[in-house]
Amino acid sequence: MSSADATPSSAPSRLSRSSFFILITGLLANAIGQAFIFAILPPLGREVALSEVQTTSIISTSALVFTFCSPWWGRRSDQIGRKIVIVIGLTGYAVGTVIFAGVFALGMKGILSGWTLYFTALFFRCLQSSVMAATSPGVTAYAADHSSRAFRTQTLARLGTANSLGVIIGPVLAGLLAGLGLLFPLYVAALFTLIAVFTVWKYLPEGEFSGVARKRAPRLSFLDSRLRVYLLSAIGTFTGFSAIQQTLGFRIQDSLSLSGVETAQYTGAALMVSAFFTLALQLSVAQRYAGPALNLVRMGLVCNLFAASFVALAQGLTGLIIGMAFMGAGLGLIGPAIAAGASLAVSRDEQGGAAGLITACPAAGFVIGPILGGALYQLNAAYPPIFAGIITFCVLLYALKSRVINIAPED
Template sequence: MTKQYKQLDIRQTSVLIMGLMATGIGQSLVFAILAPLGREVALSELQITSIIAVSALIFALASPHWGRVSDRVGRKPIIITGLAGYTVGTVLFTSVLYAGLAGMMSGLLLYAVLMITRCSQSIIMSATGPASTAYAADNSSPSMRTKTMARLGTANSMGMILGPAVSGALATFGLLAPLYFAAGLSALAGFVVWRMLPPTPKQDLTSRNPRKRLRFTDPRIRHYLAGAVGLFIGFSAIQQTLGFLLQDKLSLSGIETAQLTGAALMISALFTFNAQVTLMQRLRLRATQFLRLGLLSLLIGACIVAGSERFAVLAVGMAFMGNGLGLAMPAVAAGASLAVSTEEQGAVAGMVSACPAMGFVVGPICAGALYQIHGPLAALFSAGVFLLVLVVLSLHDRHTHPR
């Protein structure tokens, strides 16, 4: 019997978007200010990027678990758990940074406590993404899956747009002010989800015919997951060294660096949002075709960033990268969701949510080390990764869909 899907209504979509947008704003705030803030507390570039990388590894390991848990206990409680964890974790992480700025903690001790705090936060906050994605999959038909995932993707895009703008405005009150704002916003989002999001019906959460646990190597989804990991290795390499690049090339102060880094990330996010609300809604392409177009745009953007000497040129490169991300990630989420059964939606959503984090494990570490050798090497590394993934996916698509 064919499953009857009840499409997401305006209230459900709005609440999901708010929860994901709160997380997106918080993450973009961290990315915009961590480079100058880390230098203010005397951490090296490699130490700063390693905090992101190791916490991303924890996030990647935890996400599939939360996806499977949401299959058993429901999507709504897991979404709320993630937002609560994000709130508490952000307050603790910011408080440790305050101790560093105040001289109460420094050196390896500060680095270690920041690492532990951020990793602890990642374990819990990784619950929101997979549970939200699975909730959307539960309430969208296969024919509407790509468009639904694109709409959900706009939440993160709006967060990435608003986050840098908020960061630049609040940075005038100090580099920690944006982080405390992010904690309050995620707490508000958790309250709204608790009060307004209808729970997933119990019959949608269990399977009468239990399946073998879904794995990253499953041939139905491995090309989507590998493509997502690759594109985020390249994207995170540029994103996490962007503040260093701007500060060194333009001789900026810490606050000026946070503001200009935020502006560059906001430009990228605007083009991500535009791709998701225009191209993803109007073009009728296979998920793998959207993914390949996205990687091509990311490749062009990385090459422009690598050769940029002025902010205006760098902004063009970030626009290409934002457009590529807007095409690629909804395609990964939709393609992987359509490739598996109804009972596997939570598991596959957890795996898709883990892919960006896996990319952030490798990208920042490689980029941080390369940046210390020569600044442009970080963006050139990204370009090489995008090219490799694009070639591999093109060969796969040609084999799967011969002309």
Template structure:
């Protein structure tokens, strides 16, 4: 059902249903954050080696772009389902099911990649298997993780300050996973491209066991049998979704291309490209962690202020990334992008939750996840195609998108309301 926009007041919207809020939130938040960290660590380990892997197995840039875009389509399709099920089934069943699927598909991806590097699978079949395993299977599974964590944080935090810090904590562990994933992926790439790939399903199996053994299953009275469905056109939501779409589209352009940019600008080998790309993504992760673990909690800035400041900082990084000014300038540019988006993201995720009822939080979290996934439907394919036309072009487009969002969050009244200003 579609909830009509309601007036923005200083109080959080009261729950409209009988189910009780979780009774032991403090004991579960660290465990959910650990789950987010381990899952995203596995995903981020692949980032430094995705470009050299494509060339090692004989796939074109656009084929890797389509594979990533397919995963993003599955995130879009699945996120609201997982978000609402996290409130009706409970967090534990959702996470166990999703993580098991992720582990199984990445075991298959590891085997297929190893065979592809030995030339034992034809390119057409290899591309199809990449789409099925890394795209459809893993994409469907990973879609469950952010909505489940975000809906839980929204469920147990009563005001804007604590909710913004809670959402920032999710972003912070994702940033730490980016740092660790870049470091681990880059280091393992030095031993051979198959090693970082094989590390991913191992991490996912550990995460499944952790959740199955340690995560408390909610009592029936805490569940919401029929969570409300929030529409993307809801006036309380769409400005935030548009801002998030723009930010993550620009980020997607950078993340997908950075390995190709590093290798082509500096004429590096595949293994060295993995190490340098890992270093640049490490810088982005450092920026995000500093933003979300230090700046956001200590600043006390509202959701609207975080969005305005963060998008302008990220824009500076994109502008710096356009020209070829050397490896260290490239790393500095990526650091600024990570810092800016790290500041802005908690405002994007926390802001609309303050305008929702409790039974809407799961659907909203899924909608945010779907929006983020939608950007990676567009960004990988578009950026790799533009890169084939002219190497700086996708970075210029990313900078233009970020500039547009910076102006939007500065001028739109939704980000200057009494609650969010």
């Protein structure tokens, strides 16, 4: 047996402080960049005369690519190492963001327009997604390698705070930077990510899977009975969330009669509120919770039902913000619980594969949610959150009927 195939008899009880902050740097840069995209893409699409469906389908189609690529990158991290996979993902995100912004710059100048602009933007966003899909599986598997099962939920919840902080900071920065031009936030996001690439490459220890590549990594399926409830809960949650999130900018702009820059600022504020509650629940509940992960998933789904109801019935900005607050609370419970539950349900040499599948689930939700949300919005502004509520209710019923997955013994 090669040194790469051997696994240590016991995992460190906790991820080291230095490694934690390095991983946080990468996740935070990625999250800020994504928050920029979500805040400015609706007004940016209208700026270059793309329809609501065209704009949201860019997110949906690239999310489909992300869904297929993320499990592959997770298995690759089992073979070639977590660190190199994280670096590849961050580099792809930085380079792809610059190209994506460049495409829209050509659109704003009239060099590209109509369907040519749409398909060009779609192509480069999908190419970016295929590479940036490496980051989260690599980070999640690295954290799982270096934390014992007793601390797995707390460790992954702590890492989840990076995404929440990114979504809190991102909209604020996007609103400020958008005053210098709608594309300026994207260039700043690329710079942040390149700094993260250097930090990870220079300072993150190689980890346990850094030797000779394995011949074959375990291949897990979306239908794996050990993971099914977590995967379905994640896909359902993010299908509903994306339908609301990706039409939020349109609804705010139409209801308040705002300009493109003002829409980015108001949408960013609503997303910031959501992220604040995500962070609050991660810090106050998820990091202190020691029971079955599935119970946190169920509680989060109930929060999301309230969220969909408030957004559907909202008559102004206040109702939308209350709904996004409930949505954030639900995600704060569901995200860490799903990652931890899946990690605890599989063996040590399946961690990369499980992390890849879990990372693919939010993207899978963004395949259908945004484009269907955009189509429903054109019929009635309340239809996207109603659709989200129906999806969430169905997933909650399944989660309530599912049993808690037995924790596999430590390898």
